[in-house]
Every structure is written in structure tokens, then in C-alpha cells.
């Protein structure tokens with residue numbers, strides 16, 4: 056048996072549900088973005104996606120048959136409150152009740168993300184996360200979810216990836232609102248952190264059983280050069296990617312040198328109110344969710360300008376990443392990379408977990424996402440994805456070693472349960488343990504080799520340090 060360790064996989068509402076206009080759902084910013092021609096470089100939508108809205112039972116059953124005991128999914132804010140605020144929509148609530156109850160029927164522990172990139176369109180139009188009003192609006196929405204589902208959901212996630220989402224929205228500019236403006240980015244992220252802190256405190260006030268956390272895309276950072284400039288660059292990258300989120304939600308305060316750097320950049324930070332400090336202090340997390348994909352090699356910036364290229368086409372071309380005054384990202388030419396330029400380095404998860412243990416010894420960690428995107432193909436004998444098996448195996452082994460060395464890791468979730476809409480990368484970049492044949496009428500599900508590998512691994516590892 057695998058004790059209480061959670062072995063699962065993850066999805067998010069917009070990426071898999073479909074049913075974009077069903078059950079009284081309102082429109083989200085992603086519905087609107089995918090239907091506009093502007094900026095949608097891989098012009099597809101999540102209107103149907105995997106049709107999880109109707110086929111969720113099949114997906115959950117496959118998880119259970121694959122040995123998994125937990126499912127991480129997100130609630131679409133627009134199903135609960137179609138306009139983002141105001142009247143709640145019972146049909147939406149009923150859908151998530153069915154989803155949760157089906158998980159429980161198959162002995163699958165639900166982990167629920169309250170916000171995973173899809174914002175109700177009216178709130179988006181009012182400025183989205185840049186507008187401080189959203190903090191109260193998010194709290195109202197979270198309270199409804201705690202009330203409706205809190206009797207059965209024991210693991211909550213306030214917000215998915217405040218860092219990566221805002222980097223895409225306001226850094227790369229490949230997610231709506233498609234701008235390149237880091238000043239606006241930090242502001243939006245601040246309101247996310249504030250909203251998360253408010254919801255964490257509110258959850259605890261309800262005295263519901265369970266834990267609440269935030270999912271942080273976190274990165275092991277290596278200094279490219281062992282010089283004072285090289286070490287400074289590594290620290291700046293750590294502030295940029297990790298500490299600007301993790302310190303706030305785990306320790307309840309922004310790092311002083313982070314704030315100083317925003318001021319040095321000449322940014323207006325008047326949106327940071329003095330009274331918010333108490334909110335952050337009170338709203339720390341019970342556990343930290345980590346989305347683990349890659350590591351970064353930090354170098355001193357090569358100039359004052361900020362350059363953020365992005366690879367949404369899987370063309371293998373090299374991209375530049377530099378934050379003027381902070382750092383730039385280097386590369387290790389000897390490391391294997393995916394067609395989207397992501398370095399494959401499973402052992403780096405060990406370094407990250409040991410660093411989290413050093414920084415936050417009392418906070419349990421949950422690996423809420425780990426996976427690799429690729430072009431998978433179906434053959435007569437199924438879907439062979441040895442690259443995914445090797446990648447996941449490496450991560451699972453190194454996580455096991457970190458557990459042996461004292462890290463408090465409570466669960467591991469593969470991204471993704473089945474192939475899903477991969478945001479701006481469309482449908483060709485597949486991460487699933489289960490292949491979706493998007494061309495077939497019934498959106499046929501075909502377990503990949505990695506699905507069977509995962510099943511065996513859960514059985515085996517459950518008898519080791521993961522117990």
C-alpha cells in the first residue's frame with residue numbers, strides 16, 4: 056500500500072472541460088481570447104477541449120484503474136458566478152458536486168484549485184488582477200466554494216502559478232491582455248497574492264477539515280558563474296521566479312530586497328498598502344504546491360534592456376530571456392531539451408526540494424504538477440512515449456531521494472491526466488498520461504505507455520520511502 060501519499064494527476068477547467076456555453080456558464084477571458092483572431096498564434100479554442108464536462112466519469116475511472124488516488128482539477132469561476140460576481144449559478148455548483156462525488160466514489164482524493172488562469176470576462180474587462188477590487192470579488196467566490204464543497208474537499212489551492220501566469224500576461228505578452236509591461240505584472244501579481252492570503256485565512260476561520268495552499272511554479276536556480284556578479288544574478292532570478300511568491304505565502308511577507316528592486320526600477324508601488332502586511336501575515340499557507348518543470352541558469356544581464364522571447368511553436372529555436380538590471384538566463388549546451396526549448400534535468404527537483412526544506416522547514420510540499428510536453432503519436436500498438444516515461448521516472452526517483460533526506464513531500468501529480476488544451480500552445484503539445492484522439496467523434500481516450508508506467512510505479516514506490 057502507498058499509505059497516505061497522494062499519487063495523482065492534474066488538469067484545469069478551461070483546458071479540459073469544454074461545454075463553454077453550457078450549464079449557465081459565463082464567458083471567461085480565455086473564451087473571448089480564443090475566439091478573437093488577434094494574438095491567438097495557434098488558433099484553436101477550448102470550446103470542447105476533452106469534453107470533460109460530460110466525460111469526467113470516464114476520466115476518473117481511468118485514473119482509478121491506473122492506480123491513482125488523487126485528482127487535481129480547477130473550478131471555473133464562470134460556472135459558479137457567470138458574471139464573476141452576483142448571482143450564483145446552481146447548475147455550475149451541481150456540476151462540481153457531481154465531479155467531487157465521482158472522485159470519492161472511485162476513492163480518488165479531490166484537490167481543488169479555485170483559480171487557474173480563467174477569469175470571468177466582466178472582471179477581466181474591469182482590469183482583471185490589476186484592479187484591487189478583484190481581491191474582494193475573489194474572496195466572495197472562494198467563500199461560496201468553501202461553503203458548497205468544503206464538507207468533502209480536504210485539499211484546496213487558492214491560485215495556480217501567480218508567477219508564470221502574470222509573466223505570460225504581462226511579460227511575454229502571449230496570454231491576454233498580451234502586453235509587455237513588468238510594472239503592470241508586479242501589480243497584478245500582488246493582488247493575486249493578497250487574494251490568496253485572504254482566502255487562506257477565510258478557509259481557516261471556517262474550521263473546515265483540510266488544508267489550503269497555493270501552487271507556485273518554482274525553479275531550481277544555478278549561478279552560471281561563481282563570481283560576485285554571477286551570484287547576484289542567481290539571487291535576482293530567485294527573487295523574480297521564486298521568492299516573490301514563496302516568501303509571501305509561506306512566511307507572510309515580501310522580501311525587502313525585492314521591494315527595493317521594484318523601486319530601483321522606478322515602478323509605482325503605491326498599490327502596496329501598509330495594512331496589507333497584516334493580511335499577508337495572517338494568510339500563510341498550510342502547504343506549498345510546487346509545479347516542477349525546469350531549472351534555470353542565471354547570468355548577469357548583458358545590457359539594461361528587458362528581452363522576453365517566447366516559444367509557442369515547438370520549433371526548437373533558441374529564445375532570449377533577460378530582465379534589465381536583474382539577470383538573464385543562460386544555457387547548458389550539453390543538456391537535452393524538448394522542441395519547446397525546455398531543458399530536461401530531473402535531478403534539479405532534488406536541489407529545489409532541499410532548498411525549500413532549508414527555507415521553509417515547517418511547510419509540507421505537494422508536487423502539484425510535473426510533466427513534459429511533446430508531439431505524441433498513435434500507432435497500432437498504442438502510444439509510445441519513452442521520453443515522458445524517462446522524464447517522469449527521473450523526477451519520481453529524485454523526489455524519493457529528497458524524501459529520504461528529510462523533505463516533507465505529501466503528494467505527486469503528473470501534468471496532465473489526459474491530453475488537454477495547452478493554452479497558447481494549442482493541442483499539439485501533449486502532456487497527458489492518456490492520449491485524446493481529437494479527430495474521433497467520441498474523443499477516444501487511449502492510455503499511453505506512461506499511464507501504465509505510472510500505475511506500476513505507484514505500486515512499487517508505495518512500498519518504499521513514499522509510504
Ligand code: NOJ
Pocket residue numbers: 067070215216346424470476477478486
Ligand atoms: C502549468 C500550468 O498550470 C498548466 O495549466 C499548463 O498547461 C502546464 N504548466 C504545462 O505547460
